[in-house]
Each structure stands twice: as structure tokens, then as C-alpha cells.
Amino acid sequence: MSLSAYLDDVRGLVLDEIQALVPTGRFRPVLYDLMLDYPMRESKMLRPALCIAACAGLGGRIESVLRTAAVLELYHNAFLVHDDIEDGSELRRGKPTLHRAHGIPVAINVGDAMLALALRPLLDNMKELGLGTAIQVMEHVARMAKESAEGQALELAWVRDNDWTHDDNAYLHMVWKKTGWYTFMTPVLIGATVAGLDRRRAAHLRRFASLLGMGFQIQDDVLNLVGDADAYGKEIAGDLHEGKHTLILVHALKRCSAADRARAVEILGLPREQKTDADVAWLLDLTHVTGAIDSAAEVARTAALSAARILAEATYLPASAHRGFLEALVEYVVVRDR
């Protein structure tokens, strides 16, 4: 089964579950339809897919983890709604962002409601999973909340202060917290918990997820600068326009001259609309001539290969379409269109 076929299957299941989670009735038009807006748009649903793959791959029932997988997707979409306000984005998945369509007050409230309402289905888990497992799942969500809030806070402080003094380790630690826990480790850990995997093996599988996440994020940033716009679906070098903190820029700024570094930091600190195309072209050139794109891609590749090695050790995870999905994700990072 191909990566996209697996993701499509998950998407169908998760969309049904999300719709079942959301109340019907008179608050539909003012609140719940808006909560459903982003999830119903085209998306990969990577987090629920990881959650389901880990659970089902370990012998758990898909139905038993589906509600939590849907909660993770709702959570994620809540943050997307708020991120779009924070970034002043106009479009999300090809349509106007929620705050463009309904105003910032409504969009902030919809995101808050999605976060706050996640508690209900996590409590309902108790009936089907039993108390112990349902509580462990909530513990995972609480850990995810803490790690990703801290990672996001760190990155926002760098952006606010136009601070580019962090080295590789500081940058990777931020990604580990912000992306690693949120998108990779927590979904996999929840799947493992629902399937009843023991703690030692769950920690092993968490290392796989952590390395896969690292590789995935860095590769994503590489593709933003070198990818074919059609294949990737976003504007080329959008990250440079935005001034996003990436391993590529950390590498480029470490290697360039002091004068170039000063100029780069000055450009990166400009608001998006004040960066000229020439500024961005110059930054893009800097990432090429310093070899930063290649070296960052190499870090992504190394992380993915380490993830592959750990997955190869995971004999507790028998061959199946679910394990195949995890293997295909690793492969995707290693060989993705470059």
C-alpha cells in the first residue's frame, strides 16, 4: 500500500470520527461548522495516521484509537487557526484563512473552543479503553501540550527578538519540542499505549518517532528552498520571505562572513512585506553558496537513517500495512523529490 493510499484511508476514518465528535443543533452555524472548516479541507492527517499505524501495527484495534486520533487532528487544526492569525496568512489549503473569512475575534474563539473541547472525548475514552489506559492517553496529551508550548514559545521569542544566536543543538532542541512531540512522538506513544505496548518498547518506538520527526521537519525546510513549486505545493523560498528559523539558516549564518551575516540578520528581521524579492534571492543564494542546504539535508538524511535502524530493531512490530506505512515515511524523508 502506498503512502498516499494509507493516508487517504486514515483521512476517511478520521473525518467521520471528527464529525461524530462535534455536536449538532443550534450552535452548529456559529461554532461547530467553523471548527469543522479546516479539518474538512484537503490535508495529509499525518498525526492521526501515525497514531493509527502505531496502534494497529502493534495489534490494537483501530476503533479503539480512532477517537483520540481525531482529537489530535482537532488540536492540530486549532493551532493552525491560531498560527494563521499569528502569521497574518491569507490562505490555508487553497481557501481563505478562518480569520479572513470571519474576523480575528471569531477565529481566536474557534481555536480556543477546539482546544477546550478536546477534554470531552478524552474523558469519554474511559468507557471504552478503561480508566488506566484513558488516563495514560491524557498524560501523553498533557506532556505534548507542555513540550509544544515551550518549543513554540522559544521560537516566537527568537522571531520577536530577531535572535539568530542559537547553534545546531539549540535549534534541534526547539524542533524536538515543538514538532517532535506534537507531530510524531505523542501520536506514536498514544497508539502504543492503546495497543498495550510495554514502557521499555514504547520508549524505543518513541526514539524512532523523534528521529523521524527531526528528519521530516528539516527535509521540509530544505524542500521549501529547492523543491519544484508544483510538486511541493507552496511558493519557493516562502520560509525566507517569512524569516522562519531553520537549520539551513543556522548553518548558513555560521559559515558566511561577518558582513554577510549582519546583512542576512537585518533582512530576516524585516516584516514579510518589507523584504524585497532581491533580498530573498540574496538570502537564497547565501544558503546555496555556504553549502547550508546540502548540510541540512544531510542532517535530515542521517536522522531518517537512524530512525530506519531503530525501526529495523523493532521486532515487536510485525510486518503489516501499518508497519509498511511507518517504513514508507522514513523512505519518503530519505528520497523525497529534491
Place this chain on the structure above:
Amino acid sequence: MSLSAYLDDVRGLVLDEIQALVPTGRFRPVLYDLMLDYPMRESKMLRPALCIAACAGLGGRIESVLRTAAVLELYHNAFLVHDDIEDGSELRRGKPTLHRAHGIPVAINVGDAMLALALRPLLDNMKELGLGTAIQVMEHVARMAKESAEGQALELAWVRDNDWTHDDNAYLHMVWKKTGWYTFMTPVLIGATVAGLDRRRAAHLRRFASLLGMGFQIQDDVLNLVGDADAYGKEIAGDLHEGKHTLILVHALKRCSAADRARAVEILGLPREQKTDADVAWLLDLTHVTGAIDSAAEVARTAALSAARILAEATYLPASAHRGFLEALVEYVVVRDR
């Protein structure tokens, strides 16, 4: 013990607890200090006080409900941070709002983090309260999240559409959901649950809290229009500048001529900065000449007197400083500076 002395005592306990809930370490400056900013500013802490008064008044230990009381206050402050962005407010409790001081992206994230991190202490409740009680507390929080999100969504939709077609019942239902559950019913129910009050009596006490909340909110809106600015601490008629939906305006719009109604709705729909002082003075006059301020105040007084009657029936709540606080709150609504 006076109302303010009780609130001061609660404030000291809750501030210590909030500080204990918030992690120390390197994420303090980028995240946790910002989470503490609003709670550390001067405030009434009405929600924790209701929670503690219900629990301790019913014979529960204050220590057993303190963590949850602190969570309610954190939750509330998260919404204040987001409300200030939604309303474009410059000041909160006499100091710059969080988004003025740190930018909108950081402020949205701090509010999100406060909401998301509330799960951790609710899970920690299990150790001290036992599984059953801790889960019931989470059920109360989940209900509060749903009711207040729906109430807030309804009000935001009215604001977005400049919709003034709702009657008394529709307005009061919105307040019941948005303010009643969030500020009054949930804190009291959590206190009752931790103290071990049975369901029937808890439902009785919830009716008290519901009526008190109704009276409190309407009286607050009355005082915004007629209060002495120094005594109340906010600009006079700020609600009219803001175009806030109040029972007073519902009454005024029902009673005035069609022409006045059309003019009032037009003014109310203007952005705050486009409303002239003459516009607001005209609106204020309309609320007086239609008798809307008096009739709304009468609704508040009637609700508070009903709350007093229910509290008088509550023989399961023996005389104490805690019961005295609840009685003083009712009294406050009935006789508050007018």
C-alpha cells in the same frame, strides 16, 4: 468577614498555588513568566473564591480544592489574554495588555499554553482526590468549556453581524452559557464535588450559582452605564463605546421608536474608534429615557433575590465565613453602589 477580606485571603492562597503550578527553569522568561503576568496583576479572583467557599462551606478541605481553583483562574486569564486581542484592548488592570507588550503571536501562544497546560494539574488531582472525584472535576471543566465556547460564539456572531434581533430570553440564555457556567456554576459545582456533596443538593446549589451569575452580570452592565467612574474603575459607558450586547440595550431597542432603533443599531455597528462621543451620549440617553437601565437593574435584583431564597433553603450549608461570603455576594448585587 467582609467580601473584600475574604477575596484577599483567597487571592493570597491562589497566587501561591498558581506559582507552584508553573514550571521553573529555562522556559520561564519566554513562556511561564508571561503566563503569570495577568494572574499577578490586581484582580478579584471571583472564580477561585466561589470554588473555595463552596468546598470549605460544605466541610471540604481548602487544600483539596486549591489546585483546581488555581486552574480555573489560569483558564480565566487565558481567555482574558485572548479577549484583549479580540477587543484590541490597550490596558488590562492598569498595565499594557499582553499583546501590546509582546506582540499578538506571543500573546496568542501564551493563552493557548495556559489552556493546554490546565490538563496537567487536573490529572495530578487524582493522587489527592482519588480517581472518581478527579474525573468528576474534569467532567465539570469539560462542561464549562462547552457551555462557555457556545455562549461566546453566539455573542461573537451577534457582534460580527451587528445582530440585535434577540429578545430577553435569547440574551439571558447567552449569558447563562457564557458567564453563568464559566464564572459561577462550574466553580461552585467543583467545590461541591470535592466536598462530596450529593448530586441532588449539588443541583440545588447550581441553581443558586446560576441566578447569582445572572444578577451579577446584568448589574455589572448597569453599573457600567450609571456607576461612578472612580468607584467602579472603568470608563463610564465603555460598554456603549464597545457595542457590547447587554440586557439594557435589548430593553432599550425593544421600547424605542423604529427610527431611534435604526439609528442605535447603526451606531452600535460602527467600529469603536468611529463612534463619536455624541453617538455614545445619544445611546446613553436612549437607555435612560426608555427606562431600560431601571428595568435591567430590576431583572438583576430579582435574580439575586431568587438566589438568596435558594441559599436560605440550603440547610446543608451551615453558617460559616464561607457561607457568609456567598451571602455577601448576593447582597452585593442587590445593593451595589447605584
